[in-house]
Amino acid sequence: MGAIVTGYAYVRPDGKPSEGALGMYDDSFLDDYRALVDAVHARGASIVLQLVYGGSKSKLGPDDPRRQLPHAGILGASPVEHPKTHLVPREASPHELVELARAFGAAAARAKACGFDGVEVHVAHGYLLSQFLSPLFNERSDEYGGDLRNRARLAVECIRAVRAAVGEEYPVLAKVNSCDDAGDPTGAKGGLGEEESAQVCGWLVEAGASCIEVTGDWHAASSRAQDGEPYFARFGARVARRLDVPVIVTGGWRDYDVIEAHLANDGIAAVGMSRPLICEPDLLARWKSGDMRPSICIACGACQKSPGIPCPLRNA
Numbered sequence: 344m345g346a347i348v349t350g351y352a353y354v355r356p357d358g359k360p361s362e363g364a365l366g367m368y369d370d371s372f373l374d375d376y377r378a379l380v381d382a383v384h385a386r387g388a389s390i391v392l393q394l395v396y397g398g399s400k401s402k403l404g405p406d407d408p409r410r411q412l413p414h415a416g417i418l419g420a421s422p423v424e425h426p427k428t429h430l431v432p433r434e435a436s437p438h439e440l441v442e443l444a445r446a447f448g449a450a451a452a453r454a455k456a457c458g459f460d461g462v463e464v465h466v467a468h469g470y471l472l473s474q475f476l477s478p479l480f481n482e483r484s485d486e487y488g489g490d491l492r493n494r495a496r497l498a499v500e501c502i503r504a505v506r507a508a509v510g511e512e513y514p515v516l517a518k519v520n521s522c523d524d525a526g527d528p529t530g531a532k533g534g535l536g537e538e539e540s541a542q543v544c545g546w547l548v549e550a551g552a553s554c555i556e557v558t559g560d561w562h563a564a565s566s567r568a569q570d571g572e573p574y575f576a577r578f579g580a581r582v583a584r585r586l587d588v589p590v591i592v593t594g595g596w597r598d599y600d601v602i603e604a605h606l607a608n609d610g611i612a613a614v615g616m617s618r619p620l621i622c623e624p625d626l627l628a629r630w631k632s633g634d635m636r637p638s639i640c641i642a643c644g645a646c647q648k649s650p651g652i653p654c655p656l657r658n659a
């Protein structure tokens with residue numbers, strides 16, 4: 344059994360992470376999402392909506408109205424310049440962070456009302472909630488900064504708000520980096536390390552997450568990994584051992600036998616795949632039909648760089 348997790352949908356207009364991103368910040372989207380969900384359900388699949396606040400990693404398009412605003416109107420843990428976008432966010436007040444958690448809850452309630460089968464809170468990939476976890480971006484000395492408990496407070500409060508909004512039974516996933524985007528598993532370079540991230544996963548479950556999706560700095564991992572080698576399997580197995588909720592591990596899965604071996608041995612519930620399905624949308628049907636050749640995706644990056652998610656190998 345599987346499910347589709349959508350691309351990120353931003354929970355407030357100031358949290359738009361990129362041009363063309365999905366939004367879920369008010370009720371104007373509901374009819375379109377209902378149509379999407381119905382179409383997916385009609386084909387027998389499940390679909391989960393991912394929720395995000397972009398923060399200083401956001402890529403602003405040329406006409407983005409936030410360009411006119413001080414700090415681009417973007418909230419951050421601390422006014423630290425982002426190394427790629429060069430945006431310097433405004434340090435959010437504790438009150439604004441409470442409001443932000445409410446916005447995650449409201450977006451989740453909308454998703455549930457549209458018929459989505461679950462929601463996923465994006466606590467990864469350098470967007471705002473993962474920045475709070477990392478001392479490289481979070482220099483606060485209030486209750487949202489300093490020790491790990493405090494740095495995890497915003498993510499925990501967002502999960503709590505989402506859980507309160509959707510009720511006890513509804514699937515709430517959290518997507519978490521193995522370590523932060525500095526790609527340093529030990530945390531020795533000052534970022535979030537794997538042991539800290541594993542602890543955060545536990546707190547997110549206590550706060551109401553019913554499933555953890557493990558990810559990480561997949562751009563860097565893509566260029567390092569050998570063919571067919573999953574990027575975060577070791578960390579995923581470690582988290583799965585500690586938690587009593589399902590753990591999904593995403594990134595680098597290309598070979599059915601490798602997937603099957605990890606599912607059998609690592610205690611993980613599922614794997615997540617992105618680029619192989621952009622490259623070969625019928626990959627799972629192909630494997631199901633008995634054609635077990637690995638994915639032809641070579642992680643060339645074309646699908647990330649241009650609008651329209653092009654792939655030089657699709658239908659090649």
Ligand SMILES: Cc1cc2nc3c(=O)[nH]c(=O)nc-3n(C[C@H](O)[C@H](O)[C@H](O)COP(=O)(O)O)c2cc1C
Nearest residue numbers: 350351558561593594595596615616617618646647
């Ligand atoms: C075009 C594209 C868009 C993506 N959008 C998102 C996103 O919205 N949210 C997210 O959590 N990950 C996103 N990712 C990252 C994937 O979920 C996944 O973590 C990454 O591609 C590594 O997995 P893979 O090796 O199976 O591609 C995106 C990846 C690509 C290539």
